[in-house]
Amino acid sequence: MSKVFGYPVFDGTGEMILTTYDNDYKEMRMDIRVYRLKQGETRNFDREGEETAVLLLSGKITYEWEGNRETVSRKDVFTEGPWCLHVCGGKKVKVTAEEAAEILVQCTQNERLFASRLHAPEDAPWGYSSVGKFGNVAKRRVNTIFDHDICPESNMVLGEVLNDRGNWSGYLPHRHPQPETYLFKFDRPEGFGASFVGDQVFKSVNNSFSAIPGGELHPQAVAPGFQMYTCWMIRHLEGNPWLQTDRCEDERYVWMHDAEF
16 A cells, blocks of 8 residues: 655755655656755766656756756745746756755656656745635635646646645545645744544655656645645546646535634
8 A cells, every 4th residue: 555645855966756666656656856966066967758747846046948948046935936847758857056055856657758848936826725714714815837737748736825824735535536635834943733534643944855647636735834835746647638627625524614703
């Protein structure tokens, strides 16, 4: 049985592995890794038969792909929006750190071709959701970098969530058949929260992750005093892509939509 939560660490080369096609989290059907780059360090990504998304989490980097070159920066995930380069299989991507940086690389198998795209912060604006609902303790900011509507040829979805301090996310408890992975970061090193995967509960801390099998309920919460960032990554199923309208809430809690708190 695949595991559903992890506490990875960076190795001596600056690589931190979350999910692969054959590790304990293989049910996610994605290869997800985070890299810490020193100033001047370069990483090359070239995966045949796999699409790749390279998301800047912090720092300053230069992307190079298909004769293009773009230098971008992001102070951190809590104060500035995302830069992300998304390419289909067989496209070479070079990332050079102009300053110390951290990037997330999300890959999955996909033979379809599509145009490469560098997504900028203005392409994935933050938007508040659940404002004023459930006693206003499930308010969060969400962005979608790409999904089935933005890139229908992709087999993945990538987005980000910022939880207000002490608030819930993904509430009401909901499920969908597609597997989903969450990477957590906190605005202070001692920050923590709670990650629910079905009937299991885990302490989420900086750089921990949830590997949520399809069909499992998965609300999240962050402790008061801390802001929580979640990078959310979904793998489409063949003939059943995840759509923004696909939100199957647990019927035991839907009464809250009309309740006053």
